[in-house]
Amino acid sequence: MALTLQQLNAAPLAEAVALLDGVYEHSPWIAEAALAERPFRTLAQLKHAMVRVLREAGEDAQLALIRAHPELAGKAAVARQLTAESTHEQSTAGLTDCTPEEFARIQQLNADYNARFGFPFILAVRGPRGTGLSRQEIIDTFARRLNHSPDYERAEALRNIHRIAEIRLNDKFGHEPTLGNDVWDWHERLARHSDPGFAEQGQLTVTYLTDAHRACAQRISHWMRECGFDEVEIDAVGNVVGRYRPAQADGRYLMTGSHYDTVRNAGKYDGRLGIFVPMAAVRELHRQGRRLPFGIELVAFSEEEGQRYKATFLGSGALIGDFRPEWLEQRDAEGITLREAMQHAGLCIDDIPKLRRDPARYLGFVEVHIEQGPVLTELDLPLGVVTSINGCVRYVGEMVGMASHAGTTPMDRRRDAALGVAELALYMEQRARQDEGSVATVGMLEVPGGSINVVPGRCTFSMDMRAPADAQRDAMAADVLAQLEGIARRRGLQYRVELAMQAAAAPSDPAWQRRWENAVQALGVPLHRLASGAGHDAMKLHELMPQAMLFVRGLNSGISHNPLESTTSDDMQLAVEAFAHVLEQLAAEHA
Known part of the structure; x- marks a missing residue:
């Protein structure tokens, strides 16, 4: 039977420590110190309390915890001396079924890693989705991390320990990030579409109005309809626009969204996270048969990266009336003009001026985005509220x-x-x-x-x-x-x-920033504010209406514009919940 927060909060200290046994390998002291913060309102709050205990414990205690972990497919695994939790995790990743060649490779990596760093290689082998990494993914990560500096790798080991603990806590509490898993799966399925020359190499590249780009638009529009959006269209610049109508026909709209094009050899989450998080939230409203006092307009912007043509922010720019006719004569590397590409895609160029939005019809614009930087992951925080865009x-x-x-x-x-x-x-x-x-x-x-x-x-x-x-x-x-x-x-x-x-620089609107802050705090996650060094569609909409952004932590030091770009389904779940909380705040304000 799954543990509950009510049980944990009510239990005597020794019993509560026992209930959390095995979350951090052979280290009950972490649970004991974290329990001093009871009562916990949310599972996220408990997770971060344990993270903070280890952060404040000092380097010696952190190294002792790292060294308390077994090697992957190491001597303890062979001798069947792992904890039940480690046994389950290594078997889920298939490490108990290695071929002789894989086993030999992992043993050599274990030896090289220990010789370089003085502690075992730690990897959350159940992965960002919780279902297990492949053996090849584990070996590739092992080899890549051998090149890190000792200080970096110690921090990376701790981050992976926290991820292991998060998954173990999910198991204990019977928590499944179902919405985050759906958002994860949408990303995986959309990433199957990639431009020629990159698809053959297993690389993700989707540039404006290629066949892969148009396939992405069709796939997103199909999912929007499945999620319950009342109207879905592909507009004159290739934006996919879904509208979930308000309770009253004359209600205004909240606009949200991000872009679905990518850089070359990209990660899967830049831009697309800001499409799928609102999509999941609207689907929940539709499942409940709920209408809000305002509508929701989700825009999957067709172009933000400026990869095929120099007309960067073309998708969001068109919505504020910033589409310049001279862009139509720009040529790509094959000599195809933007005009020709749009005509080939069946887009109606003459309708582009009609895309400009009337700000009186909108409450504002919010965007969810992967951070694309190291701040949140170094602070062990899943979410951050953006104060401004450079x-x-x-x-x-x-x-x-x-x-x-x-x-x-x-x-x-x-x-x-x-x-x-x-x-x-x-x-x-x-x-x-x-x-x-x-x-x-x-x-x-x-x-x-x-x-x-x-x-x-x-x-x-x-x-x-x-x-x-x-x-x-x-x-x-x-x-x-x-x-x-x-x-x-x-x-x-x-x-x-x-x-x-x-x-232009785009400072967040104070009222909208506060709504994101309220949402993060309601989840039990410590509030952290940060500026965005990257450009986003929000900075274009900023010229027409108030805007504010939510950042989601990235893995691998928050790397972006890179195949290593990643985040977890648990962090995605929190992002969906934060977005839903903003919707509830707005609904209360307009009741």
């Missing part, structure tokens, strides 16, 4: 010099375009460091048709500059452009730069 400006450019023989052209006679861009990139690094919160990146640098024995005569490049305030961003950009002019003049080069995108 302003961003992007340029694409070309530096032109003179291609010449690498062996016969003296160093003082060269007009090296690549070195000009390299000097600019180093300056951008130095300049960004002068300001708190500023960042600057040359993300693309290419010598077209370059050769090993030719001084580069042409170099194409990009510049991305971001800062918490527009004035700070603009001052940095002005200095960088002035430096570019000086470098070109001094080196005898010519250049051109084109503004590719500019987005």
Whole structure:
């Protein structure tokens, strides 16, 4: 029979410690210290109480806990000396059924890891979904983490221990994150669609209006209908729009959503999490037969990443009236114009101006997004409330010099375009460091048709500059452009730069930020506020209506724009619950 929080809260201390036996391997002291915080309102609150105990225990206690864990498929497993919990976890991941080659590989990795770090490799082998990683996933993770620094790997071991404890607590309390599992499964199924050249390599890439992109739109629209949205359409720029009507026909709408396109060789959660979390919440309303005083408009934005064309934020920009006709003549790498791609997809270009939303019809915009950074995972927090989105400006450019023989052209006679861009990139690094919160990146640098024995005569490049305030961003950009002019003049080069995108900083609306804060605290999760260094669709909607965002913790140091991007179904469950709580707050306010 499943344990309840009421039982745990009411039990004498020794009995309560016994009820939590085995959550942290051979370490009942963690449960005993955490129980001092009783009564617990939510399971999430209990989980974090135990996390905090270990965080405050110090390095020696943390290392002792790590060393209390058995090796994966190690001597204790062979001798059947594991705890019941560890036995179940290793068998769930198939580690008891290794082939001789897999077993030998894991033993060698165990030896190498212990020699490097002085403690066993810890991995939550039941994985982010709780159903178990494959043996190949375990081996690949093992090999990758051997390259980490000792300090990083100690922290990563503790994060995996907390995940193991979370799953064990779920088992004890009979808790299944069913909504989070559904959100997880939607991500997996959508990730089956990928552009040619990437799909064959098992990589996820979905760029604007490719066949994979259009297949994603159809799949999302189908799921929206299944979830109970009253109206679902694909609009004139490829956004998938679902509307769940209000109780009264004249009710306003809450807008929410994020993007479904990806960068090249992407992770599965960037953008898409902000589609599937609201989708799950609306499905629950539909199952209950409930209508709220306001409607919900969920928009799966078709383009945010600027990968195929330079028209970044095309999907959300169209909703605020920011679609520029000149974008239609942009060409992709194959020479296909944006106009041609839209026409091929059957989109009605003439209808794009009609997409602009009337702010009087909306309460505001909220977006759920994976953090794309290390803050929440380093703090062992599942959710964070965004205070603002940094302003961003992007340029694409070309530096032109003179291609010449690498062996016969003296160093003082060269007009090296690549070195000009390299000097600019180093300056951008130095300049960004002068300001708190500023960042600057040359993300693309290419010598077209370059050769090993030719001084580069042409170099194409990009510049991305971001800062918490527009004035700070603009001052940095002005200095960088002035430096570019000086470098070109001094080196005898010519250049051109084109503004590719500019987005204003977007501070969260105070009232909407408070609603997210109330939701997080109601879940029993400590409140943490943070700014977003990444750009989001919310910063475009910010120009038309109040907005605020919720971040969800990412695994693997919060890495994003990378196949290692990940989060857990438990964290997704909390995100759905937080979103539902915001809906209930709004319903109470408009009752």
